[in-house]
Structure formats: C-alpha cells, structure tokens
Amino acid sequence: MTQNRTAIVTGAAxxxxxxxxAARLLAQDVMTVYIxxxxxxxxxxxxxxLSANGCKVVAAQQDVTDESAWNALISRVKEETGRxxxxxxxxxxxxxxxxxxxxxxxxxxxxxxxxKSVYMGCRAVLPMMKAQESGSIVNLSSVAGMIGIPGCTxxxxxxxxxxxxxxxxxxxxxxxxxxxxxxxxxxxxxxxxKVAIKDNPEQYDIITQGIPMKRMGKPDDIAQMVxxxxxxxxxxxxxxxxxxxxxxxxx
Numbered sequence: 001m002t003q004n005r006t007a008i009v010t011g012a013a014x015x016x017x018x019x020x021x022a023a024r025l026l027a028q029d030v031m032t033v034y035i036x037x038x039x040x041x042x043x044x045x046x047x048x049x050l051s052a053n054g055c056k057v058v059a060a061q062q063d064v065t066d067e068s069a070w071n072a073l074i075s076r077v078k079e080e081t082g083r084x085x086x087x088x089x090x091x092x093x094x095x096x097x098x099x100x101x102x103x104x105x106x107x108x109x110x111x112x113x114x115x116k117s118v119y120m121g122c123r124a125v126l127p128m129m130k131a132q133e134s135g136s137i138v139n140l141s142s143v144a145g146m147i148g149i150p151g152c153t154x155x156x157x158x159x160x161x162x163x164x165x166x167x168x169x170x171x172x173x174x175x176x177x178x179x180x181x182x183x184x185x186x187x188x189x190x191x192x193x194k195v196a197i198k199d200n201p202e203q204y205d206i207i208t209q210g211i212p213m214k215r216m217g218k219p220d221d222i223a224q225m226v227x228x229x230x231x232x233x234x235x236x237x238x239x240x241x242x243x244x245x246x247x248x249x250x251x
Contacts (some may be wrong), residue, residue, distance in 0.1 A: 001005055004030075005032070005083070005085035005086070006029050006031065006032045006033075006034070006077060006081040006083050006084055006086075007023075007026050007031050007032070007033045007034070007084075007085060007086035007087070007088065007229070007230065008033075008034045008036065008073070008077065008083055008086070008087050008088065008125070009022055009023040009033060009034070009035050009036070009088040009090055009123075010028065010035075010036050010037070010062065010064050010088065010090050010091035010117070010121065011036075011037055011064070011090040011091030011092060012035035012036065012037055012040070012043055012090065013035075013037035013038075013039040013042035013043040013045075013046060015046060015049075015065070016190055016219065017090075017190050017191060017208075017219060018034070018090055018140065018185065018188065018190060018219050018222045018223065019035065019037075019088070019090035020046050020093070020150055021070060021218075021219035021220050021222065021223035022088050022090065022222070022223040022226040022227070023035045023046070023057065023088075024050060024051065024055070024223070024235055025223045025224065025226070025227045025229060026086070026088075026227060027050055027055035027056060027057050027221070028055060029054075029227060029231070030059040031085070031086070031230075032054070032056045032057075032081055033050075033055060033056045033057050033058070033248070034057075034058045034059075034060060034073070034076075035047055035050075035058070035059055035060070035078055036059070036060045036061070036062035036064070036073065036091075037061070037062065037091070038064070038091075039059075039061075039079055040059075040061030040063070043059045043061065044059040046059065047059035049210055051161065052112070057207060058080075060073055060076070064089075064091045064113065064117035064120065064121065065112045065116055065120070066115060067118050067120055067124075067125070069248045070120050070121060070124040071124065073124070074124050074125065074128070074169045076192075077203055080129060083128065083130075083132055084093065084125050084128045084129060084132075084135065085135060085227070085230075085233070086135065086137070086138070086140070086230040087120045087121055087125045087132065087134065087135075087136075087137045088137075088138045088140070088226055088230070089117065089121045089122070089137070089138070089139045089140060089162075090140045091113060091117055092113060092114045092117075092140060092158075093109065093110060093113050093114065094110070094152075094155050094195065095109065095154065095155070095199075096151040096152055096155060096199050096200050097153075097154075097199070097224070098150065098151050099153055102154060106154060107154045109123075110154040110155055110157075110158050111154065111158050111161075111240050113158075113248050114155070114158035114159060114161075114162065115158040115159075115161040115162055115165070118162050118165065119141050119165065121137075121157065121233070122137055122169055122180070124241065126173065126178070129173070129176070129178045130173070130176050130178065133176050133177050133178075134176075134177045134178065134230060135177075135178040135179070136178075136179045136181075136230045136234075137166075137169070137178070137179065137180040137181070138183060138229045138230060139162050139164045139165075139166045139180070139181070139183075140162070140165045140181075140182070140183055140185070140222075141159045141160075141166075141182040141183065141184045141241070142155070142156075142159040142184055142185060142241060143184050143185065143245050143248055143249050144156040144159050144164070144184045145159030145160040145162060145163045145184065146184060146241075146243070147160075147249055147251060149207070151199075151200050159184075159224050160217065162182060163182050163184070165240060166181065166182045166241075167180075169203070169240045170239035171239060171240045174238055174239070178238075179229070179234070179235070179237060179238035180238055180239065181209075181229050181234075181237060181238060181239070181240050181242065182240075182241045182242070182243070183225050183226060183229070183242050183244065184241055184242065184243045184244065184245065184249075184250070185217065185221075185222050185245065186211065186216075186217060186243055186245025186246055186248040187207060187208060187211060187217065187242070187245070187248065188216060188217045188218065188219060188221065188222060189217070189218060189219070190219060191215045192195060193216070207248075209249065210226075210251070211245075211246045211247065211248050212246060212247030212248070212250070212251065213246035213247055214246075215246065216246075217244060217245070217246055221244055222244055225242050225244050227240075229242070
C-alpha cells in the first residue's frame, strides 16, 4: 500500500488511455494522484470521474514541453502535499508515416512530446525526490523503441531515446534511492492505436497477425506494470525495461 504518497501522471485525459488507467490504479492504491494533459477540460472530467469513486485525484492543464508549466505543477504539488513519490511520464503522440511522407514538423513534434517532455519531467521532480531520498519514475516507451517497425521512424527514435535516457538517469540517482524504469507497451487498444490504425491499416493488420497471444492488450495491462514499479514491491529495480506486448518482441 502507498498511503499518504503523491504521484504525477501526464497525458491522462483519454478515458481509454494508458495515463488514465495508471492514474486510476495508483489512486485506488490510496495515493494522491495529480493527472495532467494539454486538454484541460478532458483531464478535469477524468479527475471528477475518479473522485466520484472515492479516489483522491487532482487535475491540471499542462503542456509537457513547456518548462514553465512543469515548474508551476511542481510548485503546486509541493505546496499541497509536500512530496512527490512517483512520476509517470505517459504523455505522447504517434504520427506514423513512411519515411518518404515524414515531414520535419512531424519529426520535431514527436521528439518534443515523446522524449523532450520526459527529460523535462524527470529534471523537474528530481530535486524533491533527492530531498526525500526516495522516488520512482516510470517512463512510457514502446516496443517501437526496441525493434524496427515500418512507418515508425520518428516515433521509434523518440521512444528509443526515452529507453536509454532513463537508464542514464537511473545511474545518476540510484544512490539517492530514486528508481527510474521504462515500460514498453506493444499493441494496446487506446485512442492513439485507433489513430495509428486509421493512418496505416495495412501495417496494423500485419502487426496484429504476428502477436503470439493473438490479441491486443488493454490499458490496465500497462497500468498494472506501472503500479508495480511505483510500489514498494519493486524497491530493488532500477534502470530496467519492462515489455508488455503479448510476446510480440520475443519472436
């Protein structure tokens, strides 16, 4: 149990998303959870839904690529709870295009939202975690950050960057009892997946046919791994990567 602890989960506005699923499980584990998203109205609605079920959840509009927004969020959490025990860097986008159709704008946007935001989030929470001499950071990567997938050039680059960056940060802060790990979802039924399917229907069919478990995962499959990495059940785990993909990358 993680009673009297505080977590931040980014990208939690979608009721079918990984961020919302993770926030729900963390809140049910008796944590105070701050959920953020660029869509302030939607993330407020998610917080109201969770609060109605007895969870302690606070919503905040946030652009995860804006340093001032991170500073404002951390100041608010520090004032209201006095601590940050967990950060789940979940916010991300996928603009899946074959290389010939990948624009510079799409490249830059995915690198900023998927990778630069993780750097900003980690840097923002570390001072408080170091003062506490404890903390768990869970950065959402992807199986696309581990293997080559057609149409995923920019997305893969951003997620591979998250993977290795997290290992480096983990080595820097391990002595302060701060853990940093990555979770690598495979094909999970989320809003992002729906967009990817619409953009690349042929690639979707090829990929899903190759999943050994013959089905896509659910957001809760990822959320359960996040909960484990935030909890005291994983206190000797850092700098590691956890693949949740139905066996997709084991082949």
